[in-house]
Amino acid sequence: MSGASIELFDTTLRDGSQAEHVTLSVADKMRIAHRLDAFGIHLIEGGWPGSNPKDQEFFEDAATITWKQAQICAFGSTRRAGNTPEQDPNLLAMLASGTRVVSIFGKSWTLHVEYALGVSRAENLDMIASSVGYLTQQGRRVIYDAEHFFDGYKDDPSYAMQTLEAAALAGADVLVLCDTNGGTLPSEVYRIVSAVSKRFNKVGIHSHNDSGCGVACTLAAVEAGARHVQGTINGIGERVGNADLCTIVACLQTKMGYRCISDEALASLSDLSRFVDEVANLLPLDRAPFVGRSAFAHKGGVHVSAVMKNSRAYEHLDPETVGNKRRVLVSDLSGQSNVRYKAQELGIELGGQQEAREAVKRIKALEHLGYEFQGAEASFELLLRSIRGSKTEMFVLDRFRVHTAQGQRGVQWSEATVAVFVRGKRELAVAEGVGPVDALSNALHKALCVSFPRLAAVQLADYKVRVLSSESATAATVRVLIEHHEAGGDRRWHTVGVSKNILDASWQALTDGIRYYLFHTASRAFESPAPDRACLPAS
Numbered sequence: 001m002s003g004a005s006i007e008l009f010d011t012t013l014r015d016g017s018q019a020e021h022v023t024l025s026v027a028d029k030m031r032i033a034h035r036l037d038a039f040g041i042h043l044i045e046g047g048w049p050g051s052n053p054k055d056q057e058f059f060e061d062a063a064t065i066t067w068k069q070a071q072i073c074a075f076g077s078t079r080r081a082g083n084t085p086e087q088d089p090n091l092l093a094m095l096a097s098g099t100r101v102v103s104i105f106g107k108s109w110t111l112h113v114e115y116a117l118g119v120s121r122a123e124n125l126d127m128i129a130s131s132v133g134y135l136t137q138q139g140r141r142v143i144y145d146a147e148h149f150f151d152g153y154k155d156d157p158s159y160a161m162q163t164l165e166a167a168a169l170a171g172a173d174v175l176v177l178c179d180t181n182g183g184t185l186p187s188e189v190y191r192i193v194s195a196v197s198k199r200f201n202k203v204g205i206h207s208h209n210d211s212g213c214g215v216a217c218t219l220a221a222v223e224a225g226a227r228h229v230q231g232t233i234n235g236i237g238e239r240v241g242n243a244d245l246c247t248i249v250a251c252l253q254t255k256m257g258y259r260c261i262s263d264e265a266l267a268s269l270s271d272l273s274r275f276v277d278e279v280a281n282l283l284p285l286d287r288a289p290f291v292g293r294s295a296f297a298h299k300g301g302v303h304v305s306a307v308m309k310n311s312r313a314y315e316h317l318d319p320e321t322v323g324n325k326r327r328v329l330v331s332d333l334s335g336q337s338n339v340r341y342k343a344q345e346l347g348i349e350l351g352g353q354q355e356a357r358e359a360v361k362r363i364k365a366l367e368h369l370g371y372e373f374q375g376a377e378a379s380f381e382l383l384l385r386s387i388r389g390s391k392t393e394m395f396v397l398d399r400f401r402v403h404t405a406q407g408q409r410g411v412q413w414s415e416a417t418v419a420v421f422v423r424g425k426r427e428l429a430v431a432e433g434v435g436p437v438d439a440l441s442n443a444l445h446k447a448l449c450v451s452f453p454r455l456a457a458v459q460l461a462d463y464k465v466r467v468l469s470s471e472s473a474t475a476a477t478v479r480v481l482i483e484h485h486e487a488g489g490d491r492r493w494h495t496v497g498v499s500k501n502i503l504d505a506s507w508q509a510l511t512d513g514i515r516y517y518l519f520h521t522a523s524r525a526f527e528s529p530a531p532d533r534a535c536l537p538a539s
Helices: 026-039 053-062 089-096 110-117 121-137 149-155 157-169 186-199 214-223 245-254 269-279 301-309 336-345 353-369 377-388 436-448 453-457 470-475 502-520
Strands: 007-010 043-047 071-077 101-107 141-147 174-179 203-207 228-231 396-406 412-422 425-433 458-467 478-486 492-499
Touching: 007 245, 026 043, 026 053, 026 269, 043 053, 053 071, 071 089, 089 101, 089 121, 101 110, 101 121, 101 157, 110 121, 110 149, 121 141, 121 157, 141 149, 141 157, 149 157, 149 174, 149 186, 157 174, 157 186, 174 186, 174 228, 186 203, 186 214, 203 214, 214 228, 214 245, 228 245, 245 269, 336 353, 353 377, 377 492, 377 502, 396 436, 396 502, 412 436, 425 436, 436 453, 436 458, 436 502, 453 458, 453 502, 458 502, 478 502, 492 502
Parallel strands: 007 043, 007 228, 043 071, 071 101, 101 141, 141 174, 174 203, 203 228
Antiparallel strands: 396 412, 412 425, 458 478, 478 492
16 A cells, blocks of 8 residues: 555546537536535646537636646647647647646557548657647647547557657656557556656656556556656546546555545545536446445345445445445345345334334335336335335325327317225316326326325426346236435436336336325325315426
8 A cells, every 4th residue: 555646537427428428518517626626626628618619618718717726737739740839720729718727638559640630740849849838838838639549559659758758858847658549458557657667756657548448558557657647537538538537546555555636535436427427418438436326226125235234245345435335136046144234224223123024025026017116115114014014005096097199280189087985085187298197197196195295395306117037028027116205396207117018117106205205295195185276297
């Protein structure tokens, strides 16, 4: 364990924004930059000034901010062939951005020098040296990105080293070795970085993940002497992405003994990961190391039993170290340990082995039919409470009917009729909706909210359908998962329904969601009837 410090360079706003399906506005980039600054990132690469108006506006806005500790960095290339540094638009735009740190890339691979740029090897070396020298003379700290360095080194190690020497002699502060195509393996990275570190002082690493080794290559480079690390939050970036800075930071600090950020900041790592996904409009990867929802999830009964005795048995570190939490999943692989753990987590005390055995038996039978409780914990809680004898049936279905038709100009509409018995009275309601499930939900709310006015706050946040037996064609069994949300709050809960009739499956999930909400708001739910306007769910 070294205790040495590592300089963290985040390129989420530049390299990360080049990922497919990722488009960041100026406001998005500013939000992420502030979060990275609070987290403890040392250098934030904001974009390529002069390449587009959005990046230019970002640097203008960033210049007005007093950052807590991070430095904003502008990105660009060496001068073009035939230009002098003083006349090169790219270099001038980098200076105009106003950042005290600039990251500039040049060619290390003879393939790119001779074919992509179409210049001589000597001219390429001068392009590197003159560009870096000009920027340093203007008072900028220069981070030199040696693009395609590992491919270049493997083809011609002598010339690749000459490109680094040209940048170093011109005043580059850090020499970053880039695995731009992402095809280098960790053993190769270690060997090459070791050779470079023997010759140059401050070496950095920038890995892409095309071979699935981005993080491993970065860690190998640090072991070989690199002290400057580049990456993106959640590994977003070109093609399959960059090295994931979340995993890198966690490994460096908890496994290898390097200091990157404070322990308090490390405990916010999972939250940072979710924040960036939210701003970038990406679905979080449950299987992401350290920060993913499944990173500390346990499903097998043997695993859960051991974790309950000693978490080290099946966890490589305390989840709270990185701001995550342990989760125990309930499925047909569950044993009594899973059920007891979940019951305890939900505040339900199982009376004895008989109740635990009954719960396991019911779960296995239901999952055999197609139910899945891992993503529907509200339905699972209702199941446990029914086994315990708790009253969760606050209304009983009499009948429902859903009608869908097409009106003028092809406009489709759905209408649902729902009749339920609630508090000894039969309630009948009719409502329209955008599709049959929405209409059914609206009618159910309308029938119930006279007795339970707070149901007006309950919304459908997400609706998913999965066909479980596709070979049965239109007679297939389907599983419906619904996410419910309470308007004006952060509460979300998930329920499940299974049937060969999609409306029946939807009804099961809808009613579970309402039963769950009413059970947990019992003290507020039984109120005097609300005005008619409260009898529809919030939009």
